[in-house]
Amino acid sequence: MPELPEVETIARDLSSVLLGQKVRKAEFLNSSIMENGGYLSANVLENKRLMAIGRRGKNLLFYFSENLAMVIHLKMTGRLILDKLGPDSDKHLHFHIQFENHRLYFYDVRKFGRIGIFEKQALKNHPRLSKLGPEPFAIDASEFARIIKNRNKAVKLILLDQQVVAGIGNIYADESLFDAGIRPDARPPRISVKRLKRLHKSVVKVLKKAISRRGSSVDDYLDGFGKSGQFQKLIKVYGRHGEDCPKCGTLLKRIVLGGRSSHYCPKCQH
DNA sequence: GACAACCTGACC
DNA sequence: GGTCAGGTTGTC
DSSP states (O other): OOOHHHHHHHHHHHHHHHTTOBEEEEEESOGGGBOSSSOOOGGGGTTOBEEEEEEETTEEEEEETTTEEEEEEOTTTEEEEESSOOSSOGGGEEEEEEESSOEEEEEESSOOOEEEEEEGGGGGGOTTGGGOOOOGGGSOHHHHHHHHHTOOSOHHHHHHOTTTSSSOOHHHHHHHHHHHTOOTTOOGGGSOHHHHHHHHHHHHHHHHHHHHTTOOOSSSOOOTTSOOOSGGGGOSSTTOTTSBOTTTOOBOEEEEETTEEEEEOTTTOO
């Protein structure tokens, strides 16, 4: 479910209340959401202090004292919510941490989300993290165009590839391509460098605006306090096939690329 | 590349 | 009954 703006919002929400607090208790209620491969059990976090919370792509990173780290990926329907139980029923609660003054709950209806706890130095060997491409904000338009230009597949699929650029998902790929006026199935070798640079500008603009609106609550997403985001009100094409293009009035189309729905305006995007 | 798998729920 | 869903990974 959550993409970069949603994960960033959650990281900031949790930071604002949890930093510096000591863990009283941490436990998995459902071990199927533990990441595979040599990770530590939750009780190693007990009596450790939360030092920082970060984000890399769509991954949340928690850093504890004594060189312990926790990586959480929310996948499609994972939620991290402070204090109040719900709105999911308890059967979807799979993990929780009790801090000195707050509790953090992990819910996931579909159980795709994963939590891994390990020594900090193991981060650099993490099978997913270690392969992530750069953050979209960390590169300039020229670098972005250079990374994209010679890849001969649909530009939408390249935006979704976490090893090329980290953090973009289905909503923000479609919204960025609409903003840049590029069809999702266009292939970069046939797109001018100028337009690829423009795409970077659109990606940054869309992601920053979505962060400022605390993410998109299209379906399941809730922030760290259990509240909806607001960016779904500003979505122009994602999920709107059959509606009129907000720019030109043409009927928006839906095509499937890499098994993912892609929404665009056949007139504004080429 | 396309497709299935991992899961559950919403909607038609 | 079938289709679809913000993600990622593995297999023909």
